[in-house]
Amino acid sequence: MVAGLDVSELLQLALLLVVVGALSGFLAGVFGIGGGAILVPVFFECFRLAGVPLEVRMPLCVGTSLAIIIPTSIRSFRAHYARGAVDMRVLRAWWLPVLVGVLAATVAARYAPERLFRIVFVTVAWFAAARLLLGRETWKLGDDLPQGPLMRIYGFLVGLLATLMGVGGGLFANLVMTFYGRPIHQGVATSSALAVLVSIPGALGYVYAGWPVAAHYPDVLALQSPFAIGYVSLIGAVLAMPTSLLTAPLGVRVAHAMSKTTLERAYGSYLFIAGARFVISLL
Numbered sequence: 001m002v003a004g005l006d007v008s009e010l011l012q013l014a015l016l017l018v019v020v021g022a023l024s025g026f027l028a029g030v031f032g033i034g035g036g037a038i039l040v041p042v043f044f045e046c047f048r049l050a051g052v053p054l055e056v057r058m059p060l061c062v063g064t065s066l067a068i069i070i071p072t073s074i075r076s077f078r079a080h081y082a083r084g085a086v087d088m089r090v091l092r093a094w095w096l097p098v099l100v101g102v103l104a105a106t107v108a109a110r111y112a113p114e115r116l117f118r119i120v121f122v123t124v125a126w127f128a129a130a131r132l133l134l135g136r137e138t139w140k141l142g143d144d145l146p147q148g149p150l151m152r153i154y155g156f157l158v159g160l161l162a163t164l165m166g167v168g169g170g171l172f173a174n175l176v177m178t179f180y181g182r183p184i185h186q187g188v189a190t191s192s193a194l195a196v197l198v199s200i201p202g203a204l205g206y207v208y209a210g211w212p213v214a215a216h217y218p219d220v221l222a223l224q225s226p227f228a229i230g231y232v233s234l235i236g237a238v239l240a241m242p243t244s245l246l247t248a249p250l251g252v253r254v255a256h257a258m259s260k261t262t263l264e265r266a267y268g269s270y271l272f273i274a275g276a277r278f279v280i281s282l283l
Contacts, residue, residue: 101159
């Protein structure tokens with residue numbers, strides 16, 4: 001028995017993480033979200049079975065997701081960039097405020113209640129789903145992205161919300177860009193680049209934020225070294241990361257083959273389902 005699970009149950013969990021890694025890499029390519037919107041809900045269930053207490057479970061899910069997103073988002077970004085779909089002007093305007101938002105979120109991860117992470121996930125995911133599923137072409141904030149302070153505020157929110165949700169930046173960035181009339185394919189491609197900016201400092205920040213956790217829960221094996229470092233589960237990352245790298249380029253090809261309407265409906269439906277899982281846990 002390990003963490004209250006027998007060998008067959010551990011093998012089933014390991015297989016689940018391998019499969020989920022493949023699916024997350026595919027979605028990283030399709031939606032530019034780094035794959036975190038599927039990793040976080042699945043990790044939540046896996047860590048529950050492994051006996052991780054509720055009060056630290058969600059930060060562990062988010063930190064592990066961000067660690068896996070690092071190589072996945074790099075590969076996804078390179079594939080989108082090769083197709084000329086990434087808006088480099090947006091990246092130049094957002095890179096610094098995004099990093100400031102990531103820093104603010106990692107500080108919050110150390111002190112904020114666990115419930116906050118689930119509330120943020122549901123709120124942003126369902127707002128984006130409503131925009132994609134119910135929105136019309138006339139639902140715009142402007143004809144093009146703004147300049148100056150408002151653009152920097154958007155960048156800060158991208159970094160903050162992405163790091164609290166563990167989704168790599170794509171969700172909120174995509175939402176902002178489509179509200180300003182940008183094509184969703186461009187939003188997806190640019191979001192994949194933002195996922196790189198978010199995931200590297202974000203994962204390091206969750207290692208720092210969760211550093212004292214192992215000492216507070218000495219009986220929880222999943223939180224102890226070498227199984228985890230802070231709020232990053234090394235076991236989860238090792239199992240899910242390889243297959244996510246293999247499937248990310250495939251997701252990019254699928255995204256560019258889909259029509260605008262099909263991509264929006266698929267993205268919105270997925271976000272609604274992912275958010276529903278955390279609504280159930282909050283209730």
